[in-house]
Amino acid sequence: MRTLREIRAGKPALYPDQAVYAAFACAEFGLEFEDLDGGSTLVFRLATPSRTVYFGAGRCSWYPQNNATAATLASDKHFTNRILSDAGIRNLGGDYFFLSGRHRGLRPAGHEREDAFAYFRKLKGSAFVKPLAGSRGDFAQAIDAEATLGRYLDEVAAYYDAVLMQPIVCGDEYRIFLLDDEVVYAARKFRAALGGDGTHSVRELLIKHNAMLTTRGLSAIDPDAIAPDDLGRVLARAERWEIPGRTNLSAGGQMAFASPGSSALAMAQGARRALGLRAAAVDLFTDLDGDPDAAAIIEVNANPSIRLLEELQRPDLILKIWRHTLSALGLLDV
Template identity: 70%
Template sequence: MRKLDEFRAEKPAFYPDQAVYAAWSCAELGLGFEDIEGGTGLLFRVTSKGQAVHFGAGRCSWYPQNNATAATLASDKYFANRILEEAGVATLGGDYFFLNARHRAFRPEGHEREDAFKYLEKLGSKAFVKPLTGSRGDFAQVIRGEEALYRYLLVVAEHYDAVLVQPVTTGQEYRIFLLDGEVVYSARKFSPTLVGDGAQSLRELLSAHNALLKARGLSLIDPYVIASSLDDVLPAGGLFQIKGRTNLSAGGRMAFETPADTALAMAKQAAQALGLRAAAVDLFTDVDGDPDAIRVIEVNSNPSIRLLEELDRPDLILKIWRRSFSAVDLIDV
């Protein structure tokens, strides 16, 4: 097996991760790989047995075994929650709210921007808010009070049409990656941390962190959510946890760890309820201090697998792409 890092070094820095993994997997499996977008990796064709299948970056699904209906429903966090609750899978609940008046005549009352403030009050003026169809942790954060929600919605409306407002929940967060009901891997998720150097203030450390998020095309951390003085200076090596989103792309960290069997069973039930053959289920265990409580956060129908490269598990990357190629008859399982 050729080393993945050596293979990646031959590709441009902007080449999408999954395009790298697909090309590497094709080389390992003896399949044809053709970049058909001028070497960008944004659009490519995989060939075998006289047939070809196309893949694209961005919003395009990397998992052809998922049908379009299931993948689309899963991408709407409210719809996905409703389907899961109907199937007996506990979620974090919440409600959705549109951010502009466009198409207002075609939707029911109670889901407009002004209604979000009433819902926030119902939740005790504290909520976790994220775009209804967002990804990579973009604009996912805790909101405290009407003023903070007003500022948040004003900014998010420039990028998204609607948000999901949920109760703030605590627990141990896991990601469970499934293929046809099989757990390929599970990992514990941790929040981003700022590391002190004994000289820079939290404000300066947060500014540097936000610069990285901006470079990745993600929303910045609002200084108002930091429950400490921004003028505080962390000692060298001291850590400050930024609670909220735990996505790798947002600076979070993940490590292989397997939760209880009950959590694995719930993840399988969630993927099955949504009709997904390939899925990453994010969930909380030990919800709000209850060791028996588990809640699904969301189900991703097009999950990134960058973690597997970072933790040196190319064998699992190959397994995932082999299964995807076999789903469209490019290779036998």
Template identity: 35%
Template sequence: MVATASSHHLPFNARFVRSVCARQGWRHVDLDGGAGYLFAVEADGARVLCGSGAVCAYPTNSATAYTIARDKAFTASVLAAAGLAHVPTELWFVETARRHLRPPGRERADLEAGAAARTYPLFAKPNRGAHGDFAERIPDAAGLRDYLARIAPVHDQIVIQPLVEAAEYRVFVVGGQARFQYGKSEGGLTGDGVSNWADLFAALNAQLQADALSPVIDGLFETGLAAIGAAPSDIAGTGQRLPLAGRRNLATGGYPVGFCTKVDPALGALAIAATAALGLDVAGVDIFAPAAGDPLVLEVNANPSFSSLESLGETALAEAIWTDVLGRALAAAR
């Protein structure tokens, strides 16, 4: 059955673009049977392609800039060359295919051989991952070996970074301006007054796996239980939170805090500079702000979702940003 707008939950960007087109008198052209993952916008003889999911939603981001930003190791290299503060990032390969095409010393065997000499805890994630997939705190050498065994069948490259204990912010940059910021909370479970913690944890992992994302490991659940003095069989009180450290995204129960359109000057300047260094027009820049010291870039997302804006009820701002992006893209296409 071909999905239609009435039978399929459209992605965030598809919904916003349809609304903007209706308001601006532009033509929205469906290109995938109403699923919302590929469409075009037409006006005054100009046409631009847009999409959702794996497609970069923003037509003002070039293919080169988007592809580089998807690669966390490449992004770190560009930021380093630009002299911008960022989290140190090591690239490692966890599969042996195409080994002859790369310099030696960055293979899984090399990483495992030096595991005992590393400083822990550290943070590991796929080099081209998203939505917190396999983004985990690694406590020790045994934990690193376990992580490599679990991730190898799914991802071919990982990055390793030092664990930074600091507030994390997302700054949204469009057209050289920092448009808004919000803090990113740790993921976690929220009680409903009916289910026990074990059932809530199982439901979270079932949803993650249904979305093709890695489950939260049992150790984080056990640590969260200990933090609030609870047992797996305890009923989770309505609104009660159980922290799941490591992932700060909506998929694992994280949420935006302190949303504002008046961006902190230091965060905004760093986000704008990082976006420009990568040649992007639209970016969601994740930044750590240590209590003592200067902010540093964690990641630059070249295809940021508007789901946080929607969850905050900031749909007018989302539509204003989309109107700006599409207007400039259409003007360039004429």
């Protein structure tokens, strides 16, 4: 039986994560795994002697136990917030704005690019903005000036059709992974950081970090959003300098297993139920703006990555998630 490490090191050596974990689960559960794309494993099938199902990499759903309506609602951050608010679950709220005039006649007034600036002023010139249907922290950043907001909207418009603008809040960020109401894991999220070498400045290290983001299809960190004095600093060897904003693993953030407490876990479970998902990763803030009793949902992910479990050497949890998936598909007995 092949281990996760053996599958990861196979040929071709670079697999999409979901294909690696599917192949690992098939090896563990006695199912057939077959690549259908000439070795890329971007399209593959899983099978028993009597049943076959197909999966794809990229933006294809990894969790067919989620119905299409629930997953689509969760992919829109505004829809998610409205549903959570209706269910009485605190979230970060905000408003959405489209970045082009296309389809303008098919949507309500008050959500165009020019309206974004009025809402920004309503938030007193400081806001957190991200693509309405984005993921992996792409183009998620704090904005503190109208000129910066204008440049940001211009750049994002090349990749997305709408953004969500929210007030800036502070707190401890967690991810809660749920299968139905079972908490599979909870993890604290930390900002990405540059590591010093005693030679290069923050600006130079940021150039290298941004190159990495670009190869992963993610937006670069805007150096103009960082204080000039910080950019010019030369970090000592092994010194860490936190990059403002993103905590996503794909953007260089860090995560460690930790529980936010029972009330926050219950909030995550309520968010999952409100959206009608069976598998979900709920991101939330605790200790909101310094209040130890305050928490709020950031977003609910219906198609979350589980790379963290491989990095923290928990293949048992990867198998737990895939057993739930394969059972929902009828490939395994519950």
